[in-house]
Amino acid sequence: MTRRLLAVHAHPDDESSKGAATYAYYRSLGVDVTVVSCTGGERGDIQNEALVEKAMADRDMAGLRRIEMEKARAAMGIDHVWLGYLDSGLPENDEPVPANSFATIPLEISAAPLVAIIRRLRPHVVHTYDETGGYPHPDHIRTHEVAMFAIDAAADAERYPEAGAAWTVSKVYFDRIFNAPRITAMHDRLVELEPDSERTAQLAEFLERVNERPADATTQVPCGDFFETRDDALRAHASQVAPDSRFFFWPNDLQREVWPFEDYLLAASTVESPVPETDFFAGIDTADADDALVGGTR
Numbered sequence: 001m002t003r004r005l006l007a008v009h010a011h012p013d014d015e016s017s018k019g020a021a022t023y024a025y026y027r028s029l030g031v032d033v034t035v036v037s038c039t040g041g042e043r044g045d046i047q048n049e050a051l052v053e054k055a056m057a058d059r060d061m062a063g064l065r066r067i068e069m070e071k072a073r074a075a076m077g078i079d080h081v082w083l084g085y086l087d088s089g090l091p092e093n094d095e096p097v098p099a100n101s102f103a104t105i106p107l108e109i110s111a112a113p114l115v116a117i118i119r120r121l122r123p124h125v126v127h128t129y130d131e132t133g134g135y136p137h138p139d140h141i142r143t144h145e146v147a148m149f150a151i152d153a154a155a156d157a158e159r160y161p162e163a164g165a166a167w168t169v170s171k172v173y174f175d176r177i178f179n180a181p182r183i184t185a186m187h188d189r190l191v192e193l194e195p196d197s198e199r200t201a202q203l204a205e206f207l208e209r210v211n212e213r214p215a216d217a218t219t220q221v222p223c224g225d226f227f228e229t230r231d232d233a234l235r236a237h238a239s240q241v242a243p244d245s246r247f248f249f250w251p252n253d254l255q256r257e258v259w260p261f262e263d264y265l266l267a268a269s270t271v272e273s274p275v276p277e278t279d280f281f282a283g284i285d286t287a288d289a290d291d292a293l294v295g296g297t298r
Contacts, residue, residue: 010143013041046239115150202246
């Protein structure tokens, strides 16, 4: 039976910075991979001063980000679904989150379309963020809340009966790609190769930012052959990812040498899967998962 992976992200471009190589790797193995973007990224600022489409970004950021998302989707070879909510932006100085944006919608309402997506696609694995959102953007935090709520609700036939037959996700993963051991390994190797280079200094500065993050990854997906695909997907989001972005501080060959993985935390599982592991689908018998009765219905 076909294995199925669903990734739930806050904005278009998040899927490319937090899992793109993994998604391309699993597509190469025949896995059905779908990314859900919870918002359209309408309130994103231009992060690339050299953006060719700056006039469009000023006039229609939402439209531009849809175009960019389609380019990234094609680069990874995945499927994509919009959840349909408005970007909440990143309020400053204790300003409130804008009314009717994603972070303000009641959870039982905002999760409803994701429950329907889970029941329609029947993913064995879901990848999303932990309770911090990865960083304190209201949409990232809400994405975690919506994803976990929807996973739980999708397995209960008595909840959202209009959304289709109940489905239980076998495993849930949280992103741990930007972890201190990974950045340390690459920094140390770059120091050996080019101790006085600008990118070595940039990576040292980035290491200071991630050094306090917990090193709690359980799962390393061996996707080094797809780092170029990841970069193509990132560059597709040209309004958000500049050519000199921190994502491109270090050469891909160096990454493949010292850390040819993307890292995740196994957050929930209904199957036996000893950790550490190298495969999202370890322990999952997809035939059993597909044939199982869930909540007494199919």
